[in-house]
Amino acid sequence: MKRKVTLKQIARELDVSISTVSKALRNSIEISEDTRQKVQAFAKLYNYRPNNIALSLKNRKTQTIGIIIPEIVHHFFSKVISGIEAVANKRGYNVIVGLSNESFSKEVINMEMLANGSIDGFILSIAKETQQQQDYHHFIETINQGMPIVMFDRVVNEIKCDKVIVDDADGAKLAVNKLIQCGCKNIAIVTTKDYVSVGKLRTQGYLEALEDHKISPKSSLILKVHDQLLSEDHLDSLELEIENLFKNNKNMDGVFAVNELYAITAMKVARKLGLKIPEDIQVIGFTDGVLSKHAVPALTTVSQHGKKIGEKAAELLINNLEREDEEDVYETVVIETELIERESTK
Amino acid sequence: MKRKVTLKQIARELDVSISTVSKALRNSIEISEDTRQKVQAFAKLYNYRPNNIALSLKNRKTQTIGIIIPEIVHHFFSKVISGIEAVANKRGYNVIVGLSNESFSKEVINMEMLANGSIDGFILSIAKETQQQQDYHHFIETINQGMPIVMFDRVVNEIKCDKVIVDDADGAKLAVNKLIQCGCKNIAIVTTKDYVSVGKLRTQGYLEALEDHKISPKSSLILKVHDQLLSEDHLDSLELEIENLFKNNKNMDGVFAVNELYAITAMKVARKLGLKIPEDIQVIGFTDGVLSKHAVPALTTVSQHGKKIGEKAAELLINNLEREDEEDVYETVVIETELIERESTK
DNA sequence: AACATTTACGCAAACGTTTTCGTGTTGAAA
DNA sequence: TTTCAACACGAAAACGTTTGCGTAAATGTT
Structure with missing residues (x-):
């Protein structure tokens, strides 16, 4: 087992100073052709690679991005x-991942763990619990320490930083408009509690779309799902809630669900109740994941372009990191949504 | 914007030496009660946190694990x-993620990038291309440099390192036995080309199960899917291949697919051909992801317990890292698979 | 009073780099 | 022969820690 070779070892072996080796490897003109060749040959032979940690310490940047997300087993x-x-x-950056599991304290701990020199900046999406508690001090402190943050999807407006979002309200309108256009008269929405920012916005879009078409919303058609986070029987209770929605609204002919799971579950319940999709009831979801694509019938859905969101977020962060002038102008980039029509609508 | 405070700054501010500050913070008995309090109070006030990078350099360990996987948008x-x-x-470890995208060169580059000091050890699953080329020098070199590796799922036996796998052959037998027991006489397998280790093993299990029941395998029932990696029309061609399988074997009454996607697609094709599941044909998949759970009918599948695999891999690696004695005894842990019965079998 | 022992702190090295500056050795110009 | 620039290299500082060791002052022991 041969340890990684360092400048010092090369220097000793070749009987020159560390500085000479370093310069030789970086092709400095200070070093004679002879020594340069000698050093480079030796370095190549022993497969020398500069130690990242030492470089990070010296340069005070790690070339690493920290990601904090609520959950990783999740298509989006x-x-x-x-x-x-x-x-x-x-x-030239690496990516280090922290999971909050939707928990405020894990989010804080994870951020603190990474903020102490391990990374140059954050890309994150906020835990539900954090959104609920509305405690954002850890974001503010991080930013105050000169570490930039880019938020995506679940963002908080009060924080001054770059953001990448989709126009949730607009996406929802897209979906609901489609349902209306396909002849639906009684459209339900299956959404989250209001503290989940994206849920709230999508609900808003739903309401706006109805209003645009002079349809007055009915509260019985609005289901804000109780989400006992990650609980085992979450699925069952979800199904139950949706089933009640169906039973209380016999004339319902369209469902807009704010995520894939809710949409799939709605379809399952509809089938159980003997309703045909899309003949009796049409369904549209949000987020274009595997479930939507492979469901039966395939689900019409609002695609968020998750990959594009990630790319944009990374660009914003890295641009910020590599910007010379230190002026903080923060951008909010909106990634356009797209309605992907499949078989769950007419 | 206040930068992070360092020992040096505290020392200057309090007019003591850096060592004193360091010792005071670590509650050394060398330091008087007075100074200790003073220093700790000051540190708390300014929210001092040791710089991870400096610690990493000093201790020559980063408390960070590198993960290299072929793909992240994948339930397993x-x-x-x-x-x-x-x-x-x-x-107390962080996790840094590299994606190979099933490409050999990206795997190599990613590993080199991380191996230069950024991490203490690897947990990885091998890219298809690497399996195909059978070029494992990067693993060997990494290990030779004293950096431990734990492989999971797609492993290579020749490499001396810890491994976490499922008993693929056994899991496949479990599935095929179930099909036989449910009355299937003509069971097809939808699998990968042989160079994908897990595909090969699962095929093996399929054959063994048949043999155990004195059923002679028919080559027309064995479909080794052409996988043009990540190509756009992959899905279409997959469907086509499976459709041909069905058409060439009219008496087929069971399908074992080595992954979720293949299984779902098989069900889709069956439905298209007017076959009822599970009445006319029964289907079992491998890997218990969202697709299986939410498919219609819900898919009976062999669960791999991905989370458990990850946990075990992390334990093995960290134990190895923190082991005092340097003897290399390598373990291969087998996580038991489990047949999850749902609606696609009788 | 003389010596021994604590006590409380600072120095310096080490981790592996990069880079500024200084310096001894050339060869050439004066 | 003297002077000076060019050349080729080394010393040292810096990034932020931890820690073994040295030591001055304070206290304790005869």
Whole structure:
């Protein structure tokens, strides 16, 4: 087992100083052709590679991006990561991942762990619990310490930083308009509690779309799902809530769900109740994941372009990191959504 | 914008030496009660946190684990990551992720990038291209440099390192036995080309199960899918191949697919051909992801317990890293698979 | 009073780099 | 022969820590 070779070892072996080796390897003109060749040959032979940690310490930058997301077993978030990774890698950065599991304290701890020198900046999406508690001190402190943050998807407006979002309200309108246009008269929405920012915005879009078409919203058609985070029987209770929605609204002919799971579950319930999709009831979801694509019938959905979100977030962060002038002008980039029509609508 | 405070700054401010500050913060008995209090109060006030990079350099360990996987937008791999992350975090490690995208060169580059001091050890699953080329020099070199590796799922036996796998052959037998027991007489397998280790093993299990029941395998029932990696029309051609399988074997009454996608697609094709599941044909998949759970009918599948795999891999790696004695005894841990029965079998 | 022992702190090295500056050795110009 | 620039290299500082060791002052022991 041969340890990684260092400048010092090369220097000793070749009987020159460390500085000479370093300069030789970086092709400094200070070093004679002779020594340069000798050093480079030796370095190549022993497969010398500069130690990243030492460089990080010296340069006070790590070339590493920290990602904090609520969950990784999730099509949207993993898409975003893949986008971040692609851009980061191309620009010479690594990616280090922290999971909050939707918990405020894990989010804080993870950020503190990474903020102490391990990374140059954050890309993150906020935990539900944080959104609920509205405690954002850890973001503010991080930014105050000169570490830039880019938020995506679940963002908080009060924080001054770059953001990458989709126009949630607009995407929702897209979906609801489509349903209306397809002849739906009684459209339900299956959404989250209001503290989840994206849920709230999508609900808003739903309401606006109805209003645009002079349809007055009915509260019985609006289901804000109780989400006991990650609980085992979450799925069952979700199904139950949706089933009640169906039973209380016999004339319902369209469902807009703010995520894939809700949409899939709605379809399942509809089928159980003997309703045909899209003949009796049409369904549109949000987020274009595997479930939508492979569901039966395939789900019409609003695509968020997760990968593009990740790419843009990475670009914003790296641009910020590599910007010379230190003026903080923060951008909010909106990635356009797209309605992908499949079989769950007419 | 206040930069992070360092020992040096505290020392200057309090007019003591850096060593005194360091010792005071670590509660050394060398330092008087007075100074200790003073220093600690000051440090708390300014929210001092030791710089991770400096510590890494000094201690020659980073408390960071490198993960290299072929793909992140994939239920199994993200499950594994979540398992790794959970254990790593609990034991004070961070997790840094590299994606190979199934490409040999990206795998090599990513590993080199991380091996230069950024991490203490690897957890990885091999890219298809690497399996195909059978070029493993980068693993060997990494290990020779004293950096431990844990391989999971797609492993290579020749490399001396810890491994976490499922008993693929056994899992496949489990599935095929179930099909036989449910009355299937003509069971097809939809699998990968042989160079994908897990595909090969699962095919093997399929054959063994047949043999155990004195059923002679028919080559027309064995479909080794052409996988043009990540190509756009991959899905279409997959569907086509499976459709041909069905058409060439009219008496087929069971399908074992070595992954979720193949299984789902098989069901889709079956439905298209007017076959009822599970009445006319029964289907079992491998890997228990969202697709299986939410498919219609819900898919009976062999669960791999991805999270458990990740947890175990992290444990092995960290144990190795923190082991005092340097003897290399390598373990291969087998995580038991489990047949999850749902609606696609009788 | 003389010596021994604590006590409380600072110095310096080490981790592996890069880079500024200084310096001894050339060869050439004066 | 003297002077000076060019050349080729080394010393040292810096990034932020931890820690073994040295030591001055304070205290304790005869």
